[in-house]
Amino acid sequence: METPAHDHAETPARRALDALSVNTEDTAALAALASSEVLVPVPDDANQEATADPTTVALPVLEQPDGDPVVPVFTSEGELAELLPYVSRYRLVPLAALASQWPAEDLSLSIDAGSTHPLTLTSEGVRTLLARH
Template identity: 75%
Template sequence: METPAHDDLPTPAQQALDALAVNAEDQAALDTLAHSDVLVPVPDDALDGDGAEPTTVALPVLEQSDGDQVVPVFTSEGTMADLLPFVSRYRLIPLGALASQWPADDLSLAIDGSSEHGLTLTSQGVRTLLAR
């Protein structure tokens, strides 16, 4: 009998996303999410090393069909590979730290994008709910 693949088990962040799908005010789930590390895709054309500041991260921004701009982050490598198969590199960043420095403009955050766990927050929602 084969043991199930590790990626089949939902991460704590994915469990929190599922809880928030049922109750958007679930404080325990928001806390779990804020303290979870997320994978932030690094475009292959991003500069390496020399000039990069280790405490800053370039946010990948995707423009949606309605013109809204969204930053995709992911709770697991498997989810990122499913939704963005062309991305091979990422940085692991605590979501709360990312949220605390979130830009003030109308930039949304998509956690696990269009997956079954997906959650998209407005710029205000990111700063209000996740900046811990």
């Protein structure tokens, strides 16, 4: 899908992130987040074959300032466009499905990194908090 101008929709995932910023133990918010869909950026230089297969998702890995790898995902097109304006395509993926297939290596997941209530989870956090819901 192409990303239009900055649409900051109030999605269930966004509401869950807002709730988790107040109470990180909010199981209802974690369940809502896990059951929501997120936008996974597709780099413009991504292999066309990989982006055409609906059963696989190539994870965009960025390097954090400390050198640790992180996969950015977003709750809305506006959040995506604000942080990564050069990305014009994305895949809509259920977060729980992404979490259940999360790689074993030390790879963090960052949800809405540029927002007022971002959430970054370690590999273990992705698998234990999101995949179980």
